[in-house]
Amino acid sequence: MTTYSPVLCYHRIGGPLELGVTRVGRSVFARQMTALARAGWKTVTLEQYGTVVRRADMPTCNKFLLTFDDGYASLADNAYPFLADLGYTATTFLITDYVGQTNTWDMRYTWDRLQHLRWQEIERWQARGFDFASHGATHRRLTWLDDAALASELERSRDLLISRLGAGAGRAVAYPFGAADTRVLRLGTLGRVVAHAANRCALGTSLMQVIGRRSSVVSTLTTDNR
Secondary structure (H helix, E strand, O other), X not given: OOOOOOEEEEOEEOOOOOOOOOEXXXXXXXXXXXXXXXXXXXXXOHHHHHHHHHHOOOOOOOEEEEEEEXXXXXXXXXXXXXXXXXXXXXXXXXXXXXXXXXXXXXXXXOOOOOEEOOHHHHHHHHHOOOEEEEOOOOOOOHHHOOHHHHHHHHHHHHHHHHHHHOHHHHOOEOOHHHOOOHHHHHHOOOOOOOOOHHHOOOOOHHHHHHHHHHOHHHHHOOOOOO
16 A cells, blocks of 8 residues: 655634634644654645656655645735745645635634635745645535536636646645545546645644654644644
């Protein structure tokens, strides 16, 4: 069985508290990334990760793909600048119909609806080496859609990403809810560079466990979610 480089998936960093489980405090995120950097871990780009997957190469030690699902606006203030200072990059999977909008697609876990990144912010961080790809057009569970709706959900997202960010942004999709079957794989036109990456640990627990076995730096991480 092929083992790929670890994939860490986050959603929201900082911002208002929520009833759900997708928010990670800004200070917690900073401590986690600092611990990784001090332990010698480095990020790979989406293209580099895709090359490993396509070639079925053995992963390089201490390299991982860092991802964010949904594309919340708080990333531009609470995550991207800190990552850039560390020399890290990340891939954000965007819900393309909601770029610049609030998260009315989701259940309401906060008092006010949450803002998504705007295209101007996305383009600025893409120019600094951050990757962006698809999380669908509207975050619908793909396995529940008929063929026509499925094709529209994927193609509309791909076409918008390509028109705004270039061809590279239209090559990958993280399936909402990690839901994919043979029909989704067959009809999906975005390619499958990270087809299995949607089933990744929301807080990177598995990688933190690896670090804990290799170094005591994991002791610097806490569950304090400020």
